[in-house]
Amino acid sequence: MVAMTKRVKTLDVIFNDPSKTFYCSGEKVAGKIIVEVTQATRVLSMRVVGVGCAKVHYTKGKQRCRQETEYLKYEEVVFLDDQPIDADGSVMLRPCNTYEYRFGFELPQEGQLVSSYKGKFGSIQYFVKASMERPGQPALECKRTFEVEEPLDVCTPDLLSPTGGTKEKKVTCMFIPDGQVSLSAKIDRRGFCEGEDICINAKFENTCSRIVVPKAAITAKHIYQANGRTKVFHQKLSSVRGNHIISGMCDAWQGKTIRVPKIKPSMLGCNIIRVEYALMIYVHIPGSEKLILELPLVIGTAGLGSRTNSISSQDGSVSNSSLSWVSLRMPSVPPSYCDLEQPLTPLLDDFDGDDSPIFITTPAFQFQPPPVYTEVDEAYNGKPQMLQVC
Template sequence: MVAMSKRVKTLQIVFTDPGKTFFCGGDMVSGRIQVEVNEVTRVSAMRLLGLGRAKVEYAKGKQRCRQEAEYLRHEEVLRLDEQPTDSDGSVVLRPGNKYEYMFGFELPRDGQLVSSYKGKFGYVHYYVKALMERPHLPTLECKKSFEVEEPLDVNTPDLLSPTGGMKEKKVTCMFIPDGQVSLNAKIDRRGFCEGEDIFINAKFENTCSRIVVPKAAIIAKHTYQANGRTKIFRQKLSSVRGNHIISGMCDAWQGKTIRVPKIKPSMLGCNIIRVEYALMIYIHIPGSEKLILELPLVIGTAGLVSRSNSVSSQEGSVSNASQSWLSLRMPSEPPSYCDITRDCCLDQPLTPLLDDIDDDDSPIFMNAPAFQYPPPPAYVEVTEEEYNGNARMLPVC
């Protein structure tokens, strides 16, 4: 950021490594403050501040809720190298010269920082500020932001253990019992990183008279606290869906995948802002509330997933692919129309809000959806003479 006045031509902060995308606890934040003046200027002091704070602000009715928390505060007075100073410590800057004040400080360790964040009702912001103090003149200042991303390791026993649950819901129609729907789901771990696939094993049962649709979505939950009040903002990040389930039928997911999109890691150490994630597995029931099962997730920083986990995931993918390949063997007998399976698994587009409208997903009345059936298998015709002679079945074309 550059500050300019009649006397000062340039005042800006330049980091030593401008290509560095983020810092973490224990890293050095270093750089220089560049100064150029248009006329002779006396500088009494050049102060540097390294600041990091979280802030929450939102309206609750007529009340304005606001709260801040500080996570970084560094302050020092900088000196010019090989530049003569007066008895009071001030220096004289002259036009035509470029002056540089060097600085560097270490960020706190041991989890004292929280990651940078910008949300709907709050933020966590880190920046360096330079204050140029001049006798009998206003203080000039400039600042430059930098990102902090605290490492979050998902390779802990707690986050590598499986998690799951089950839910059921009784359905009524005009206060008359109409059966129930149930789901039982499980995932192999709770900790993931951006770009990884979550494998879902689940079973769905529908004994009501309506057509229901099983779905899954990754949900972000942003919690803001200010003045003793709490505000929660929920967001759907990505989703998948399964086949329609008619009355009296069941369906199962065996390793159905949903990919973790490009998102910020979980933020669990801030006093006033909290970012959590969950895998929401639910059944859409027309004319009734959804049956929802939420499994908590922890999203870690990229690159921390162990090689063993990635290898096991790859091995699982290879084994699944092998099983899928084996399932493509030619049948011993020609297939019939009754053997044709219907697959209407569609991926939903990303939606910004959780409260999506699923009007067309599951009609209350059982209208069979339209499917594109493949053509019947072709067979080579055998003439009567060939049949009466050396009769043999020709291969399927």
């Protein structure tokens, strides 16, 4: 933000490395304050303040909830190099010159900062503010924000260990028991980074009379705390779905993948704002509440780097699934409907947020046409003659 008045043409904060995307704990934030004036201007002092704070603000009922937590507070008075200073410490700035006040300070060590954040009901911001004090006039201010990203390594033994669970739900129809739906799922670790694939192994069983659909989604939960109250905001980030399961049937996912989208790392160190992620594996049951199993995830900034391997495995699976199973004879093993590229026919209303209705695939056996054949006329001059039949 550049500040300007009739006397002051430019007052701006410039960092030494404007291309730097973010800072980490312990790094130095350095730069300069650029000042240009249109008339001779006396400056009493130039003060630089580094600020980092978390703010939560929302309305619950008729009550306005607000709370702040400070993570950075730095302040110093900076001076010009090789510039004469009067007895009172002031300096005279003249037009047609560009003046530079240099500053620099170190961010607190690891564990004392949290990453920058901007959400629906709160934010965590860091900025440098310059304040120019002049005699007989209000102070002139400008500020420039910078991003902080605290490293979060997911290659710890706790986050590399597998996790899973089992859930089941009894289904009723007009208070009459109608069987149950159950699922069990497992993933090989809890820690992931942006762009990595989560491999899901799961089993689903449907003994009720309805057609159910298994699904999985990566969700985010933003938790805001202020004035002793808590506000929670949920987000569905990405999802995948499986085949429908009719009554009395089972289905299994063997390494079904869902990719971690471009998201901010988990935020666990702030006492008024938290961002938590989870893999939600659930079954859509028409006319009843979903059966949901949540497996907690931690999204970090440094991980296993498995994106290349996951892409290679996906390419291999695509090439295998594209092989045609249709031949001149009925196959001994019925084909999987999910491998056929056929027109989709709506089966039932299964709209769920960003999902589309469920579809059933109608297979079509594409047998080859019979070969062109001929008939023999043996009565023609005692010699066979070939007659083509159209």
